[in-house]
Amino acid sequence: MSKQELDVDFLADAMRAAALEVFGTMLGIEIEPSVPTPGVAVASEDHGVVSLLGLTGEWTGSGGLCCSAECACWIASQMLFSEYPEVNDEVRDAVGEITNMIVGNFKNSIGSVTGPIGMSTPTVICGHDMTTTNSGAHEWIVFPFTSQEHSFRMMVQLQPARQLASRAHDSIHHMLLNQ
Numbered sequence: 001m002s003k004q005e006l007d008v009d010f011l012a013d014a015m016r017a018a019a020l021e022v023f024g025t026m027l028g029i030e031i032e033p034s035v036p037t038p039g040v041a042v043a044s045e046d047h048g049v050v051s052l053l054g055l056t057g058e059w060t061g062s063g064g065l066c067c068s069a070e071c072a073c074w075i076a077s078q079m080l081f082s083e084y085p086e087v088n089d090e091v092r093d094a095v096g097e098i099t100n101m102i103v104g105n106f107k108n109s110i111g112s113v114t115g116p117i118g119m120s121t122p123t124v125i126c127g128h129d130m131t132t133t134n135s136g137a138h139e140w141i142v143f144p145f146t147s148q149e150h151s152f153r154m155m156v157q158l159q160p161a162r163q164l165a166s167r168a169h170d171s172i173h174h175m176l177l178n179q
Contacts, residue, residue, distance in 0.1 A: 006158060008141060012036045015143045015154050018105035022098060027078040034144040047128050049087060051099035054120035060161045063103035067152035074150050087126050096122035102154060
C-alpha cells in the first residue's frame with residue numbers, strides 16, 4: 001500500500017470492524033454494512049444530523065457520521081435507555097460520542113499504515129438539507145450501514161499531511177501571483 005494513498009478495501013475493513021464493535025458493544029445492536037462509495041459531498045436526509053471529527057498526523061482529514069433525525073434519536077434511545085422523540089442536546093451528545101468511538105477505533109486500526117492520528121472532539125450539527133464537503137482534493141469515502149429500519153453513513157477523508165501542505169502552499173502562491 002502506497003504512502004500516498006490508502007486502499008479502499010483496507011479502510012472499509014477497518015470502518016466495518018469499528019462500527020460493528022461499537023454498535024454491538026455500546027448499543028447491543030447488529031448492523032449490516034453495505035458497499036463503500038466515493039463522494040465529493042455527503043447530504044443528510046430532509047432533517048438530519050452530521051457529526052464530524054478532525055483527524056491529524058502524518059495523514060490528515062475528517063471522519064464522521066451522517067443520519068436522519070429519526071435515526072439519531074434511535075441511536076440515543078439505544079445508548080441512553082430513554083425515548084427521544086426529537087433531536088435535543090442528549091441526542092446530539094450521544095451521536096457525537098458514538099461517532100467518537102467509531103472513528104477512534106477506525107484510526108487505531110489503520111495506524112499501522114498511517115502512523116499515529118490525533119482526533120478532535122466531535123462537532124454535531126443538525127438541520128435541514130445539509131451537505132458536507134471538504135476543501136481537500138480527496139473525496140469522502142462513504143460507508144453505509146443499516147439496522148432494522150434505520151440507516152446511517154460513516155465517512156472518512158484522509159490524505160498525506162505533506163500533500164495537503166503542498167497544495168496549500170501552491171494555492172497561496174497562485175493567489176499572490178494573481179494580485
